[in-house]
Amino acid sequence: MREAVEVKASRSYPVRIEKGLLDQAGELIRERTDAKRACIVTGEHVVKLYGERLQRSLEQTGFQVLRFIHHSGEQHKTLETYGELLGLLARSGMTRSDLLVSLGGGVTGDLTGFAAATWQRGVDFVQIPTSLLAMVDSSVGGKTAVNLPEGKNLVGSFWQPILVLCDPALLGSLPIEELRCGSAEEFKCGVLRDEGLFDALSKNPALASSEDVIRRCVQIKRDLVEEDEFDRGSRRLLNLGHSFGHAVEVCSGYEILHGQAVAIGMAMIARAAAEKGICAPETAEKICAGIRALSLPTETEIPGETLLKALLRDKKRSGDTMNLIVPETIGSCRVEKVPVEELGDWLRLGGAR
Numbered sequence: 100m101r102e103a104v105e106v107k108a109s110r111s112y113p114v115r116i117e118k119g120l121l122d123q124a125g126e127l128i129r130e131r132t133d134a135k136r137a138c139i140v141t142g143e144h145v146v147k148l149y150g151e152r153l154q155r156s157l158e159q160t161g162f163q164v165l166r167f168i169h170h171s172g173e174q175h176k177t178l179e180t181y182g183e184l185l186g187l188l189a190r191s192g193m194t195r196s197d198l199l200v201s202l203g204g205g206v207t208g209d210l211t212g213f214a215a216a217t218w219q220r221g222v223d224f225v226q227i228p229t230s231l232l233a234m235v236d237s238s239v240g241g242k243t244a245v246n247l248p249e250g251k252n253l254v255g256s257f258w259q260p261i262l263v264l265c266d267p268a269l270l271g272s273l274p275i276e277e278l279r280c281g282s283a284e285e286f287k288c289g290v291l292r293d294e295g296l297f298d299a300l301s302k303n304p305a306l307a308s309s310e311d312v313i314r315r316c317v318q319i320k321r322d323l324v325e326e327d328e329f330d331r332g333s334r335r336l337l338n339l340g341h342s343f344g345h346a347v348e349v350c351s352g353y354e355i356l357h358g359q360a361v362a363i364g365m366a367m368i369a370r371a372a373a374e375k376g377i378c379a380p381e382t383a384e385k386i387c388a389g390i391r392a393l394s395l396p397t398e399t400e401i402p403g404e405t406l407l408k409a410l411l412r413d414k415k416r417s418g419d420t421m422n423l424i425v426p427e428t429i430g431s432c433r434v435e436k437v438p439v440e441e442l443g444d445w446l447r448l449g450g451a452r
């Protein structure tokens with residue numbers, strides 16, 4: 100078995116990345132817990148693909164297994180679904196020494212993590228991400244949350260898993276659009292910290308679902324989480340492309356997928372950074388060309404005025420300023436504190452119509 104990426108945060112845990120891990124999940128989880136019961140939390144689509152295999156593996160290593168199956172989609176990452184999950188845990192007599200296991204993408208992981216953080220003031224949980232985006236981003240680092248009607252991820256906590264199992268073989272069932280969304284987050288890691296990764300993905304987008312690229316992205320995320328677990332400093336760099344991207348995502352009514360919106364957001368901030376003299380024009384051009392090579396968009400038809408209104412409601416805003424993440428060179432970015440009255444200008448320089 101290949102060496103795990105170790106995350107040393109408020110709780111230390113391994114992230115294992117290897118094909119075939121799903122069927123070894125029971126043994127690998129057993130090494131890290133004495134729990135008697137394990138509640139698999141999964142979505143209605145993923146359960147059909149992988150639910151039985153995970154349940155079998157857990158039962159073979161002595162876990163009593165229960166399942167919570169939620170409706171798929173971000174619109175179901177709600178307090179209501181969270182309450183239903185807690186209700187099941189209560190009725191099933193789950194104790195503080197039992198375990199939750201998330202099997203799914205970011206929605207499932209965030210929901211499971213938040214339930215684990217709060218059920219009886221905190222129980223262990225394991226992340227088994229099934230989407231590329233969840234493998235390289237949301238399953239690592241302990242951000243957990245559910246949405247409110249007023250906005251995404253408004254209720255949550257930092258709660259680290261005890262183990263993350265990334266099985267790239269599971270990506271075989273992922274729609275191409277979802278794979279591309281994951282590759283947007285990988286590309287972001289390249290722009291943030293690794294020119295070699297940036298070049299490799301720009302030249303060969305097929306590498307996005309390879310073990311080596313997933314591992315490198317997890318290492319980059321691990322480094323940022325270890326530097327700043329609670330998101331007050333350098334971890335905020337992971338928001339590259341997310342401020343403008345979030346506005347695009349919201350204004351499209353979530354028709355534009357998260358990874359596509361992040362790609363547009365990265366292209367916009369790169370163009371604006373070049374106009375402001377923060378990076379060279381060639382850097383912005385390379386970023387936009389790389390995004391296009393991954394078959395991701397670099398522009399939006401949504402008017403700048405509309406984007407601005409959404410941007411002003413973003414929870415990343417603090418008072419009269421907003422922290423935008425800007426590229427300086429490929430592999431190096433910084434936080435730029437921008438007064439809110441200048442955001443319209445940044446959007447315009449980024450190419451908003």
Ligand code: GLY
Pocket residue numbers: 236237239240242330334337338
């Ligand atoms: N997804 C951004 C973070 O974990 O900080």
